[in-house]
Amino acid sequence: MPTTATAASRRRKISRRDDEAPLIPILARKVREIEAKAQRSKLGPTNRVKFQVIAFLVREERARVKAETELGDAARVELLKRLDGIATILAKTAARDTSLIQLLEADQAASPVAKRMRRDWLLESGAELAPEELIITDAAPVRSTPVVPEALVERQVTPPSVESRQLAHPFLAPDLTPRAESAPRRRLDSWELMGPLYKAFESGAGGGAASMELPPPPEYDHISPKGREVMVHQSRFVEAVRAGHRSFLLADEPGLGKTAQSVLAASVADAYPLLVVVPNVVKMNWAREVELWTPQRRAAVIQGDGDDIDAFADVFIVNYEILDRHLSWLGAIGLKGMVVDEAHFIKNLSSQRSRNVLALAARIRERTRNPLMLALTGTPLINDVEDFDAIWRFLGWTNGEKPGAELMDKLDATGLTPADKAFYAEARDAVISMGIVRRKKKDVAADLPDKLIADLPVQLDDEFGRSIRQAERELGERMAAKYRRIVEARAAAHGTGHASRGPDAIDDDIVRLVAHNELEESKAAGTGGDNVFTMVRRIGQAKAMLAADYAVQLQRSVEKVVFFAKHIDVMDQAEAHFAASGVRAVSIRGEQSATARQQAIDAFESDPDVGIVVCSLTAAGVGVNLQAASNVVLAELSWTAAEQTQAIDRVHRIGQDEPVTAWRIIAAHTIDTKIAELIDQKQGLAARALDGESGDAGADESVQLAALMHLLREALGEA
Incomplete structure (x- = not known):
């Protein structure tokens, strides 16, 4: 145990080192945040940008330290050693997620978000920056991005009836709505805002349900067809559409009639032709709902290459799996609205499915002023708050790097910045007002049964059941052996016992690391060998x-x-x-x-x-x-x-x-x-x-990871 004098001396030495390179402790703090997220498999877009910026600042700082003539040799060696420690953590993180490696290319940290992040950290360290580094402008948006990526061009089909529709209407009606002038510079333009927006939702800042203010229901039901009746919560949503709102994340709990609300919203907004992208299992149900709620409209369900579809229909219904071959004609037919059902299906931005949906949405917004855009899902958040990312992009609220113009105006109007604690509640409210509608069954369907x-626990008493329990014990012991090797290696490296913990204490960080590595190996192995996935399948x-x-x-x-x-x-x-x-x-x-x-x-x-x-x-x-x-x-x-x-x-x-x-x-x-x-x-x-x-x-770690951590702790004898 160091004496007070020794500890004080150590703090003075660290302080002097930080004075010589004040950026290093900032990078060390940031890289630990990235490492913690990576261990939980939660490296979303914001943290990936952080990874880029840390890597490039480590390079710049290493070059500066090597070139600094006023530094003594001992101080230079110490600072380079600390930078190497940060680089080592980056390397371990990239080993867990190899997609991070491509972010280290020379031009990868040139985005406005990355530049702002770099500037803010340098200013925090006390660095003096040139005027051109202080003001960072966004690149001009690229117009008319191709809907069909080059890899999918050969797969495109054009159903025969689509050609007939295009010949019948060779020119789309021009949109003569005046375009907004280029946005003036805003107060928050220099701030990185996506991370704070996610944080506002992750912490539930401000409390209250995430649902925008909706108009009261009309006195009389003017929208239901004969023999049907909308519920109060449904009519309030449709009234918001009638009032002019056009982009929604409709996140009502499952079972509250999101399909009917969407069909009626399209009718009220006259958003035809309308594209509905759905899981394959519900295509026929969507066609039925269109017929039930808007019998005057025709729905076409696209199957395969769409050879037999009615191209003069008002609503086109297509499943995610075949959307890729229909991108070309759907992008040219003049869609006035788009619905994405079970929108959490597009949360993986690297998937072709997500890219197809987002490309079509961008084309619709380019060609139609104020289209109806609906994302439907009762479960928008599966594992992480950044599951919102793809949905917000689809709706045009953000582009993934920064908020869109309308949301930016709302955030600017708060008069606050992410440095203010009150910003987070205001930011959450601003996003909600963009069109998040979330109602719970207990609040709007009081007559719905409990x-x-x-x-029902069951005993697996046969030989198969006993083999499963034995496999669990063996998996736990295999992870426990890895855990002990890491602890022993760490103790040998420090020449001490188990750091500052007691000899029998379990190190949560090592438990998480071992479980995470086992999970990654299990994913790679799939159904081969004994792992958590094969074990759960055998239990089933x-x-x-x-x-x-x-x-x-x-x-x-x-x-x-x-x-x-x-x-x-x-x-x-x-x-x-x-x-x-x-x-x-x-x-x-x-x-x-x-x-x-x-x-x-x-x-x-x-x-x-x-x-x-x-x-x-x-x-x-x-x-x-x-x-x-x-x-x-x-x-x-x-x-x-x-x-x-x-x-x-x-x-x-x-x-x-x-x-x-x-x-x-x-x-x-x-x-x-x-x-x-x-x-x-x-x-x-x-x-x-x-x-x-x-x-x-x-x-909020995944159930798989938490289950493996539980098995490991059991094997280590934790009560």
Whole structure:
């Protein structure tokens, strides 16, 4: 233990070193932030820019230290050693996410956001900058970006009827709306704002539900077709469209009728032709909803190359998987609006699916003044608050690097900066006012029955179950061995015991590192070898017959049951058991055609002889209405709380008049139990960001990572 005098002397030495290179402690702090995010697999756009800027400033600072003539040799060696430490952390981070390596190219840190970040850190260090480094302007936007990337040009198709439509209307009606003048310089132009905007939602700044102020409902319902009636919350949304608002993140909880609201919004806005991009499973349902709510409009469902579509339709419905071959003609047909259903599907900006959607959205905004743009999802945040990024880009609120002009004006009007604590509540409100609409069932559908999640533990007592528990122990011991090697190596490097911790203390940072590495190796291995994914799959297989038998007993009491599973073999086992038990069942799977899927849904909903529908969590977890049942059996657990919620809400939605119970089948004394517990805990992010509830802002690592950390701690003997 150092004496007070020794500690004071050490602080003076560190202070002198910092005086000689005041930028280094700033870079050290920033690189630790990046490292922590990388360990949680949460390197979004803002943190990737930070990675770039740190790397380039380390290079610049190393060159400056080497060239500094007033530095003594000892001081120079010490400063270079500290810079090497930062570079080492960068290298380890890039090893975890190899896509970071391409960010180190010479021209990668030249974006306005990167320049602002570099300038702000240098100013914080006390550096004096040239006038041209203080004022950073944004590059002029590139107009008419091609909708079809070069790699997809050869895949483009033009259905024959589209050519007929184009010949019938060879010229699109010109948009004569006066264009806005170039925006004047704003007070916040020099600030990096995307990080603070995400932080405002992540912390739930200001509290309150993330829903813009909506007009009151009209006294009379003038929009519903004969025989149908909109609910109050739906009519208020449509009234906002009637009042002129045109871009929305409609984030109502699943089951509150987002499809109907969107169809009516398009009618009120006269946003035709309208493009609707959806998961394959709900294409037919969208066509039905268009017919139900706007019978005067025609919907065309695009299948394959679209050879038989009606190109004179008002609404074009296409699934994500085939959008890439229809980009060319959709980008030229004069769309006045676009709906993206289950918009969390585009959260991965590196995927072709996301790029296709964003390219079409940009083309529509270029050619149409104030188009109707709707992003629909009851679960916009899956793992991280930066899941908002792609949705905000689609809506035109941001470009990923900075807010758009309208949002910038709102932020500027607050009179605050990110340096002010009050900025975050104001910033959250500003984004919400752009068009976030979030209503919860308990608030707008008071007559909707209650929802209960009940856990049913089952014992895996056979040889298969025992082998699963043995595999769990072996996985835990394998990670524990890695943990001990790291601890021993660190102790040897320092010539001491386990740092400042007690000899039996568990180092959370090393636990997280070992678990993260195991998770990455498991992802790379896929279904090969013993890892967390194969283990969970084996648990699902072991539970399959137990879950199926429970569903049979339940069906004999309640008549209709929805059975969810994640893997095909579990579904197959369940269906075989239902057939052997004399229970008629239908299934909804990913490989089905839209027609076959809809036939299965109709049979379950209307045929009294069909007692069970067997559903894939991924194929039937969104956009399917199964209100004929009020009981759901979850044979396998999902990795996300959002996926579980989506599945249960196929039943718990408008039209349901009985209390809903979801029965989770959980394998006792296995990792299954911990996964169920973690899923329940992972509701915190959406509760903070969307519903204004308080919660732990630091517990947002993935369920997979948290489960592996739990196994490792068990193996290390932590109580």
